[in-house]
Amino acid sequence: MTNPAHLLADAVTVSHGRQVVLDEVSLRIDRGETVGLRGPSGSGKSTLARVLALLHAPDRGRVSIDGTPVAGVRHAVPVGVRTRVAVLFQSPRAAADPRLRLVDLVAEPLRAIRTPERAVRERVDELTDLVGLTPDLLGRRPHAVSDGQLQRACLARALAHRPDYLLCDEATAMLDASTQAHVAAVVTAYQRSRDAGVLVISHDEPLLDRWADRIVDLAPAAVRDRRPAGRSDARVDQLCGSASSAGRLSMNELTEKTARPGPAGP
Numbered sequence: 441m442t443n444p445a446h447l448l449a450d451a452v453t454v455s456h457g458r459q460v461v462l463d464e465v466s467l468r469i470d471r472g473e474t475v476g477l478r479g480p481s482g483s484g485k486s487t488l489a490r491v492l493a494l495l496h497a498p499d500r501g502r503v504s505i506d507g508t509p510v511a512g513v514r515h516a517v518p519v520g521v522r523t524r525v526a527v528l529f530q531s532p533r534a535a536a537d538p539r540l541r542l543v544d545l546v547a548e549p550l551r552a553i554r555t556p557e558r559a560v561r562e563r564v565d566e567l568t569d570l571v572g573l574t575p576d577l578l579g580r581r582p583h584a585v586s587d588g589q590l591q592r593a594c595l596a597r598a599l600a601h602r603p604d605y606l607l608c609d610e611a612t613a614m615l616d617a618s619t620q621a622h623v624a625a626v627v628t629a630y631q632r633s634r635d636a637g638v639l640v641i642s643h644d645e646p647l648l649d650r651w652a653d654r655i656v657d658l659a660p661a662a663v664r665d666r667r668p669a670g671r672s673d674a675r676v677d678q679l680c681g682s683a684s685s686a687g688r689l690s691m692n693e694l695t696e697k698t699a700r701p702g703p704a705g706p
């Protein structure tokens with residue numbers, strides 16, 4: 441039976457100028473599952489994440505949530521819909537307003553929808569506790585914290601609206617092994633508490649093997665173009681994927697394994 445609760449990019453095509461970056465690509469993330477997405481640099485992984493996060497409108501194709509197509513992107517999407525998907529990017533410095541104290545950074549999405557200040561403070565306390573940000577860090581601005589501390593704040597911000605789908609775009613690539621393990625463990629614990637669907641984009645094969653339930657390969661558009669004649673629905677999973685299955689790990693296993701880099705590990 442088809443699981444009705446899912447985030448789907450359906451036959452999505454995206455071009456930047458004359459460059460076709462995604463050509464009828466489809467990717468589905470079910471609630472509760474962790475999908476790994478890998479592919480060469482420039483193959484369009486981040487572009488696909490931005491489409492799924494309702495930040496970038498595809499030229500063709502569509503995004504749907506739980507079977508309902510989403511019209512538009514960003515603020516054109518009703519708040520109750522767009523807050524169901526959150527994204528955590530690779531570089532917390534690029535994603536954070538340098539003028540904001542960490543406490544305000546975490547509160548940003550709540551204040552953006554005019555959440556009453558008392559509820560903002562309560563939720564920020566929960567979130568900073570969840571990601572392990574100590575009170576002394578909350579009053580600092582991004583320049584005065586480490587990349588790892590700032591990424592924890594960005595993770596707290598991403599979880600502010602309790603998204604059903606969390607897209608992690610190389611979110612642990614810049615972090616040391618122990619912070620990487622911590623971020624992965626927080627994401628996994630959150631996923632279990634909400635039955636959230638998680639997308640993990642990474643070049644780190646051991647990390648994907650440990651973390652993802654299945655792995656999808658995104659080939660460059662030129663390679664995808666060599667699909668069998670007559671196929672109009674170029675599903676990444678079917679045509680480009682060497683979908684592998686990594687058994688789901690407990691949070692402790694994930695933490696332990698991620699914290700202990702192997703020969704090819706982070």
Ligand SMILES: Nc1ncnc2c1ncn2[C@@H]1O[C@H](COP(=O)(O)OP(=O)(O)OP(=O)(O)O)[C@@H](O)[C@H]1O
Pocket residue numbers: 456457461479480481482483484485486487488
């Ligand atoms: N805003 C933009 N304007 C023009 N070209 C862009 C834009 N964003 C991305 N591209 C191009 O689209 C292609 C895919 O980029 P994207 O960042 O999605 O790839 P990626 O697979 O995530 O790469 P990486 O693994 O290096 O992060 C690249 O050739 C990139 O230069």
